[in-house]
Amino acid sequence: xxxxxxxxxxxxxxxxxxxxxxxxxxxxxxxxxxxxxxxxxxxxxxxxxxxxxxxxxxxxxxxxxxxxxxxxxxxxxxxxxxxxxxxxxxxxxxxxxxxxxxxxxxxxxxxxxxxxxxxxxxxxxxxxxxxxxxxxxxxxxxxxxxxxxxxxxxxxxxxxxxxxxxxxxxxxxxxxxxxxxxxxxxxxxxxxxxxxxxxxxxxxxxxxxxxxxxxxxxxxxxxxxxxxxxxxxxxxxxxxxxxxxxxxxxxxxxxxxxxxxxxxxxxxxxxxxxxxxxxxxxxxxxxxxxxxxxxxxxxxxxxxxxxxx
Numbered sequence: 001x002x003x004x005x006x007x008x009x010x011x012x013x014x015x016x017x018x019x020x021x022x023x024x025x026x027x028x029x030x031x032x033x034x035x036x037x038x039x040x041x042x043x044x045x046x047x048x049x050x051x052x053x054x055x056x057x058x059x060x061x062x063x064x065x066x067x068x069x070x071x072x073x074x075x076x077x078x079x080x081x082x083x084x085x086x087x088x089x090x091x092x093x094x095x096x097x098x099x100x101x102x103x104x105x106x107x108x109x110x111x112x113x114x115x116x117x118x119x120x121x122x123x124x125x126x127x128x129x130x131x132x133x134x135x136x137x138x139x140x141x142x143x144x145x146x147x148x149x150x151x152x153x154x155x156x157x158x159x160x161x162x163x164x165x166x167x168x169x170x171x172x173x174x175x176x177x178x179x180x181x182x183x184x185x186x187x188x189x190x191x192x193x194x195x196x197x198x199x200x201x202x203x204x205x206x207x208x209x210x211x212x213x214x215x216x217x218x219x220x221x222x223x224x225x226x227x228x229x230x231x232x233x234x235x236x237x238x239x240x241x242x243x244x245x246x247x248x249x250x251x252x253x254x255x256x257x258x259x260x261x262x263x264x265x266x267x268x269x270x271x272x273x274x275x276x277x278x279x280x281x282x283x284x285x286x287x288x289x290x291x292x293x294x295x296x297x298x299x300x301x302x303x304x305x306x307x308x309x
Contacts, residue, residue, distance in 0.1 A: 023278050026091050030276040033084035040080055043073035084271070085109055092281050093269050097133065100289040101142075105135040113145035113174050116259045118251050119188040119218050121196040122169040124149040129174075131268045137296060143176040144292055146267045172246055172264040175292045179256045179300060182307040185224020189250040190216040191241055208234045214241070228252055230304050240295060252305065260295060 021029065047069035054063035089109045097105045111132030132145040149170035156162045190200060191214060204217040204225040211234040219225040229237075241248040246264035253259070269285050299305060 021091065026087065026278055027276045030084055030087050030271070033080050033087065034271065034276070037077055037080035037084065040073045040077035044070060044077060047073055088269060088271070088281070092278060093285060096282055096285045096289060097135075100286055100293055101133070101135040101137050105133065107134075108132045111145070113143050113147055113176070115147060115149065115174060115261075116176060116251065116257070117188075117253060118249050118259055118261055119190050119200065119216070120149075120170070120249065121190065121193075121200040122149075122151070124151050124169050126150040126152045126166070137293065138300065140180060140296065140300060141178045142296060144289075145174060147172065147174045147261070170261070170263050171266070172262045173268060173288075173292070174262075175258075175260040175295070177258045177260075177296050177299075179258065179305070181256050183252050183254055183256055183258075183305055184227040184307050185252070186220055186254045187225045187228050187252045188216075188218040189229075189237065189248075190218075191248045192216055193247065206234065207231070211238055214238065227304055233302065233304070236298060240291075240298075243291060258299065260292065 047066045051063050051066035051070060054060070054066060086109070089107070093109075094107065097107055108131075110130055112127070112129035113132050115127055127147060127149050129145050129147040132143070134141075134143050136142075147170070148168055151167045151169050153165050153167075154162055155165050190196070192200070196216070200216050202212070202216045202218065204219050204222045206212045206217060206225070206229060208231065211229075215237070217225055217229065237248075237250070244262050244264075246262045249259075249261040249263075251259045268288060271281070272284075
């Protein structure tokens with residue numbers, strides 16, 4: 001009899017878990033995960049500072065205790081962040097992706113896009129990423145995701161010990177769109193900052209003075225840049241960069257692919273500092289995605305991009 005009751009209770013729990021959460025339940029669950037994540041952050045910072053102090057004061061047992069607390073904080077942070085990301089992925093992001101990209105979409109919250117050919121004012125030798133999206137959008141294969149580019153260098157201290165230093169040189173989003181046919185050339189466009197002008201020079205001078213002041217243009221053959229960067233195209237890229245929220249880099253490759261990287265300093269699908277509001281998050285995430293789909297929509301119909309048969 002007890003076994004039957006246990007089975008029934010398990011079945012009831014499984015049935016309850018299969019029921020979709022209400023908006024209020026979802027928001028409460030996300031906020032709970034974020035509160036635990038914040039607590040874990042405080043624990044990590046506090047335990048880390050205390051551990052360093054105890055080592056400095058040569059109080060090794062206390063230092064080991066704070067080290068254990070630091071490890072516990074790291075575990076709790078990773079678990080809480082994973083719970084929040086899973087809740088968002090399954091209940092908000094999945095719907096946004098279908099609305100923006102259609103049903104032929106694949107999403108891996110922990111997957112990584114591979115960076116492509118781009119002209120940057122910095123060098124990097126390591127990459128990580130998340131929120132990898134693959135879709136067939138209006139017949140074009142696209143990939144999109146968060147990416148962080150790092151310059152890793154080996155440093156040696158005065159005692160001769162070596163360690164790896166990681167400097168983040170780019171954090172933002174990367175889009176790859178395969179137009180499915182050969183482009184007229186290989187052209188790179190990079191938005192300048194003041195310090196970039198020392199390390200990155202244009203080899204193509206465009207007629208649009210405003211565009212030339214804002215963007216570095218590189219091409220193996222300057223004529224190819226003029227084919228792709230028509231007056232209309234330069235106006236569009238400038239307007240698009242104005243709305244990007246970051247620094248824009250683009251490459252048009254002869255094999256038919258376009259790369260767009262935006263250095264925003266943040267990830268896709270971030271909650272922000274406010275309490276979770278499902279409807280606001282839906283609109284926010286949809287707006288982030290549509291910045292990229294608008295680019296694809298605008299450029300896929302530009303005949304000047306493609307090599308004539």
